[in-house]
Amino acid sequence: MAAILEMRGITKTFPGVKALNNVNLTVNAGEIHGIVGENGAGKSTLMKVLSGVYPHGSYEGEIEFQGQECRFKDIRHSEELGIIIIHQELALVPLLSIAENLFLGNEQASGGVIDWPQTYARSRQVLDKVGLKEHPDTLITNIGVGKQQLVEIAKALSKNVKLLILDEPTASLNESDSDALLDLLLEFKAQGISSILISHKLNEISKVCDEITIIRDGASIETLDCKSEAISEDRIIKGMVGREMADRYPQREPRIGGPVLEVRNWTVYHHEHSDRQVVKGVNLTVNKGEVVGISGLMGAGRTELAMSIFGQSYGQRISGQVQIHGKPVDVSTIPKALEHGLAYVTEDRKQLGLVLEEDIMKNITLSNLKGVSNRSVIDDIKELRVANEYRRKLNIRSPNVFQKTVNLSGGNQQKVVLSKWLFSDPQLLILDEPTRGIDVGAKYEIYSIINQMVDEGKAVLMISSEMPELLGMCDRIYVMNGGRFVGEFPGAEATQEKIMRAIMRAEGRQ
Template sequence: MAPILEMRGITKTFPGVKALDNVNLSVQAGEIHAICGENGAGKSTLMKVLSGVYPHGTYEGDIHFENEVRSFKDIADSEKLGIIIIHQELALVPLLSIAENMFLGNEMAKWGVIDWDAAHARTRELLAQVGLKESPMTLIKDLGIGKQQLVEIAKALAKKVRLLILDEPTASLNESDSQALLDLLLEFKKQGMSSIIISHKLNEIARVADSITVIRDGTTVSTIDCRAEPISEDRIIRDMVGRSLEDRYPKRVPKIGEMLFEVKDWNAYHHLNSSRQVLKNVSLNVRRGEIVGIAGLMGAGRTELAMSVFGRSYGRNVSGEVRMSGKPVDVSTINRAIDAGIAYVTEDRKHLGLILSDDIKQNISLANLEGVSSGGIIDPHKEQEVAEDYRRQLKIRSSGILQKTLNLSGGNQQKVVLSKWLFSNPDLLILDEPTRGIDVGAKFEIYSIINKLADEGKAVLMISSEMPELLGMCDRIYVMNEGRIVAEMTAAEASQENIMRAIIRSGAQTHEH
């Protein structure tokens, strides 16, 4: 069989980071091709190159589609040829109807007037192809997430799809919706359609894939022909994570004290869709002087857990108990959570962690204005002293404390966020992706700061998508999947394979029940 798609030698560089390094991908006509890899391996970047999100000229290498070299300037360009990508975050407009979403941007019109009869009739045909019986007039917001996913696929069919790309299509679906979606892919395959599915659910891949490409750290590690050899989960896990840990983490001898922070039977529902439970009976604890990690794939519920504990800054119908040093504490608002001794360093430092237009000094004092005030009025000298002190302690590289945080590098911005929360003098520091988007040197410095905090007797709860980081830093690791804690390991028991196995097995179990 001839390949419908060949990507050859694709290299994509962002400032300071090689996201893809000479990646090759070949997809046969009429096959389902799976792409596996850890968070950050480059899977989505590769698909953005293919679909024209990163236009021709911003990457090196060639895309051959249907035996011709192609250079797409944008998504519309690749869609003309029938390359349609459905992202994990669905791109539907909730307040428009199915039919309006279906033809948004390529409306069915006569003489410049939308022909609603034709649009509704065509929508019904397309919905029938994906097994939906809904009326074309139904608003998207009134559909469950599984049906929304099917509407996206019907929309792809409307654009005469030749190659359908699904990015983590079942990440937020329940078991029956996931099975329906996979059955639909197998049905399309019979009709000769080619698909690429990006997924970490190996049981689903085993069910539908004809071949699998594993990407790790931006390079192609292996391509497995599932028709020729049985799929070995262990081999795929090894290909996904196989790398060694060098001395990227400062050494530390933990001095672990008494129990400081406990969460019991914590539940929360989605902030927009109150019927969707995002956190399910989560219980965990951290002692003084201990660094505890939370591992999990995107969408496991780790950030939702951190934010809902930190003053209910996420979620609806949040329930459960939080204790500090054995006593129940009120964390129902952000101020109460801070008063209870909790600080949360967000993963989204640019939008939620900093006021970018303000200088370093103002950002550092933000979470503890009492600390730089007397009689309810900010004391500029005190504020300046505090900022200078943190700038020195955390080695923030800047022209001075009056430099705008907007103009700092990612690593230095992160140090300003850390300074802000350290100045609030918390007992528990929750760090969400503390080194995301930061170069290796700055990472080491941030790790050293985290170790120092633990040595001072603070408790640290660290969320990271980089497994080596958790393994290199943590005394204990909880593994989360689909809103639950599915495993707990000591540093000695934890390995990338064990964490991945806990995630994949728990996923398979929930779906069997």
Template sequence: MSEYILEIENLTKDFPGVRALDHVSLRVRKGEIHSLCGENGAGKSTLMSVISGVYPKGSYEGKVFFKGKETHYHSVKDSEKEGLAIIHQELALSPYLSIYENIFLGHMRTSLGIINWDYYIKESQKYLEQVGLRENPATIVSKMGVGKQQLVEIARALSKKVELLILDEPTSSLNDDESEKLLKLILELKQQGITCIMISHKLNEVLEIADTVTVLRDGKSISTYDVKKDKLTEAMLIRDMVGRDLTTRFPERKNKPGEVILEVKNWTVYHPDYHTIKVVDNASFYARKGEIVAFCGPMGAGRTELMMSIYGRSYGSRAEGELRMRGQKVDTSDTRKAIEAGIGYVSEDRKNLGLILIQDVKSNISISSLNKLSKVGVVNSSLEIREAERFKNELRIKTPSIHQLTRNLSGGNQQKVALSRCMLSDPEIFIVDEPTRGIDVGAKSEIYHILNDMAAYGKTIIMVTSELPEAIGMADRIYVMNEGRIKGELTRDEATQEKIMHIALLN
């Protein structure tokens, strides 16, 4: 029997106007952790969707062999029956069902049409222990954080007797502590004989746990490395991913911030459902012209809630406090007024809050700027197209056309569309929430340079980020939040990861 659990030969997959996979070949040994790396749009998620049956046999060219036999999957159920499971970047749990119901959803057995619920509650505990999740199986999934929901997804895969587990960007929405726990779990699954394929842009995590790594670029398999034998480094991976050496991650900050543009004083935000609970408690901060200000802190610190409440009261039952721009009080009580005041916002949740996925790229880019693209209420279609094409080229959005539906783009390219939408409205204050989440290192570098150039042009950038190196490498000043409060402030020269974590954990 072959030592390889998965073999792919000359796999080619086409979509209208674009070739997503171009004669890709790779092999994965039994019991190893194999990582798949590449820029956004390189074909990673498409490849995994072909392997798992999301794209059925006949919709692609080439061959896929699983456990030595050529696959002919017509749905995900076919691959799951043979022991192959995929966990997508966007979790596929039913938020209103319990943990145990989600684990066994779709493969519960009945007796005379009756489900033995007690059996499945007890059986679920076995899988929850296996993934290290100490929760009551009856807990409703929506009541848990993303990190715990990720563990429920893995428990569900284990309940299907998985032999090959594919994880697509499993740590993209997790904080450092949750990421570390998940990586440890993947290593434990390896010890149990489960083969894992992990798609990730976090190269430090790839080098930490992977045995072998395959790099895709422009739909082609570029290289495969044995991490230890080849003494693999991040620089080697980046070179193969982007086709060139990336000498610096963060651009040099040369400009000096000017006068204070934004002042927020004693800002308090109340929970949207529980109106007496403070989600943001008496926060005060300022930002200057041409300055990049970062907000750091653990998940649930209140960073996103603070920024959304400033941007048109998009979060909370009510907000109290004072907001001034250039010393004058401004009304940002709805999003239109916030935009008119010169505030732009890019959400961390691009699929639900940042984009209209059923519309094309052009419409998503222009939707916040129709006033500047129209005359007497009529949109100038030629100008709209020119502006969309400009951002497509400047941000290197990988799409065959600006008329492509946004839902057909990769996650990173969707993020670039969301950034373009905000940039076109030309705000004075540019709030970006997790601007590089789910984006590859090459695109990250481009976005860093774009933000840096905007600051040099005099724009004020407020960046919410969970990546501490990103905050330290980009920001002039860093505010540290936890439990809804601003716990401290650091300058660029003072900031270290240790200091940020220490301030966050102060009582």
């Protein structure tokens, strides 16, 4: 099989960090090539070199595409040759229509005037190819994340794509949307389009990829051929972390005490549409030393529930009662929620969890400035000591705590968010998709931190779209659908089948 892409000896250095060290990558025409590695291994950096985000001259090495040496000066240059990258964070404008987003910067115009009939006709063509039935006039803000991902792919098709690069395309999708996207990649493969798939979901990599390249610590370790033999997830993990991982979930002996958090008859209305209930009379208990999970499909109301409990940071017309350690408390603002020992790790670390342009130290201490202050004045020495302590405890990979958070990998950013809330010394930590877009090694570290918290007598409420994660970590699991709890299982008795059955039964009653 002829190679469509060859990258040879790629080395990329940032101040104080060698992100890529002599990386080699070959992608064959008409195949799906997987790239895996731990967070910070250099996967996204390599793709930014390939797509011209990091222009020629800012790295060492050679890129050859369709037999020609390429020296891309920017992303537009690579797109002209048919190399299209879809980043983990979708680059869509929410208040523009699907059609406007599809051709943004690539407008269908004649004499400087947009030809709308042609725009809609071409939009319909590429939307049909990805199976999206929405009208091109539909605003992006009015469609779900799964459909937004399809718009991004349609946008790539409108540019005559030859090599499609997808960076964590299913990180924000539920299982059915993820399966649909993977099937779409296989369709593209049948049409002769080559793809590079970066994902931490190893079952997806194993399912669709023809070859898998493993990157570790900025170097290409090996390329596995999936066509000649089935490659197990354990084999991939061994290459990624350099060791066997016999058990992906650390063992813990539960020591469960009395209630830490009790929520009674909790009702929340949509933050914009005041007549729409999103949480409907929910009752919830989380005990001392317990990890409680909330399972459900996207849109079930899990995040809305969590955010409304944490300082009513979501919703309106909120009613119900919250008790901490058996006493009714007022959690109507975030400062009040913090004061009563609640903390919330958001699913959206970039928008809501971090100040990306600030350094690691300032992000870690942000939720508990009192803890690093004397008489309302920040003690720089104490702040530095705290930040270094959490950097060490959570194994945040960076040269020092003065590095800007925006320059960290996704997994290390997540560890900074966790550090921030752990430093607030919560009694109950709410984790919303705590390992989204994070590799297996970093996941294990975060699971260990969760276990350590509950071993200390604290409580954890965990929302996750990955059922194996809930089954592997939780002592008890609530099942949510349509704003209600529709099932509850002890961890030892819960299975994926039981959880899905509870969801489907509830769907049938609605």
